[in-house]
Amino acid sequence: MDVTAASTDRGARPEPLPAGTTLSARRVASASMVGTTLEFYDFFIYGTAAALVFPRLFFTNADPLIGTLLSFATFGVGFLARPLGGIVFGHFGDRIGRKKILIISLLMMGIATICMGLLPTYESIGLLAPLLLTLLRLVQGFSVGGEWTGAVLMAIEHAGPRRRGFFGSFPTLGLPAGTLLATGAFLIVAQLDDDAFFSWGWRVPFLISIVLVVAGILLRLRISESPEFSEVKERKSVVGMPIVEVFRKHFKQIVLVAGAALGHNICVYISMSYLVSYAGNVGIDRSGALLGVMVSSVVAIALFPTFGALSDRVGHRRTYVAGLVAMAVVIFPVIALVNTGSTALFVVALVLLFGVAMAPVGALASVVLTQVFPAKVRFSGTSVGYTLAAVLGGAFAPMIAAWLYASTGSSTAIAAYMVIAVLVSVVAVLLMPGDNWREEHPDQEERGGAAATADARLSAG
Secondary structure: OOHHHHOOOOOOOOOOOOHHHHHHHHHHHHHHHHHHHHHHHHHHHHHHHHHHOHHHHOOOOOOHHHHHHHHHHHHHHHHHHHHHHHHHHHHHHHHOOHHHHHHHHHHHHHHHHHHHHHOOOHHHHOOHHHHHHHHHHHHHHHHHHHHHHHHHHHHHHHHOOOOHHHHHHHHHOHHHHHHHHHHHHHHHHOOOOHHHHHHHHOHHHHHOHHHHHHHHHHHHHOOOOOHHHHHHHHOOOOOOOHHHHHHHHOHHHHHHHHHHHHHHHHHHHHHHHHHHHHHHHHOOOHHHHHHHHHHHHHHHHHHHHHHHHHHHHHOHHHHHHHHHHHHHHHHHHHHHHHOOOOHHHHHHHHHHHHHHHOHHHHHHHHHHOOOOOOHHHHHHHHHHHHHHHHHHHHHOHHHHHHHHHHHHOOOHHHHHHHHHHHHHHHHHHHHOOOOOOOOOOHHHHHOOHHHHHHHHHHHHO
16 A cells, blocks of 8 residues: 555545445444434433423422422433443443444433333322432433443544544534434424323323434444454454553543533533523523524534534644634623524524534544544543533533522623633643644554554654
């Protein structure tokens, strides 16, 4: 192979992959996207149900306020289970392979969601109803701990060095796609009268997730194992205790990955959860708020692969940081638009933040957060770092935003909180080891001969 011919200039169009490789990468990217879409679909239908349904049907013996708090407590339980899921799935993902873990995590998540749609209510089985709901939420959170990481690793490890950004953006599309499907599903059943909605209508969004589960399993059974993991096995480099090694040798990378993902996590859950609730305080009705979520999700779905492809030309970390800077710039104007009380401007606000500014960050998380780890511990390192950011950011962001507003009486403090989190992420990305603006290959130190030389030349391109 002529390595010089294979190398590519950063400013030039990436060379196309061989047809068979491209087909495989597309198939894997599609299979990964279905799973992450189910992940975020499940997440957002649970969050909606926790606000609208569960206090009335599963905590009916409590004061209405206490019932609502208990309902949201079960929502938070899912976040607490994610780090444990990340550790367990990361261990086995680095030991037995990405593909098997992807199938197991998808099955666990899908079965838990479907069972939620079949649960008897408090009126039928008493305290057992909220207990079973909490248990199923724990299963959901545990499985999510491995789903995102496994999906993005399969996509980027099949893509090859020149198309990681583009193909890696497909599993991250699950965030806007899952949000869009979940919002649409509840918007449809919310048109029912109260008797129908609370008797059977609320169950429909949970039960139809079986379509995504079946599609995801069928797609994932047809894909091959990650070529980079297969190479690790061939070199007999599989680590006995990957979680121990990643903490011992790559602790700095774990912290930086968590920091790099923190700003995005906080802004996602504030814009998709807190701002939708806050909209009512400024006179925007529920339908207007949901419209903003849906429109911004459609815009994000269009832009994720666009920024993914662009990053393959200009650099993955460069595109990621540009997105973070854009987020920091638009946050204060976005909050100002929301405070006008105009539904149209609320939609514009969410499109600016979630649909446009956050798109480069969401799309490139798959590459930026994973490529600082060598393949033999990549699943473990990424899972721990990403789930840590989700717990510190996603689990508490809406609650912190509500507290800031209650304490100050102003949304300025919320905007400042979001900007600070984004700036933390900028610093974390800049501190990541290696050249921030070029492809990094942590595995090349373990390779010898032509393979190492080829990777080095591609990286230097």
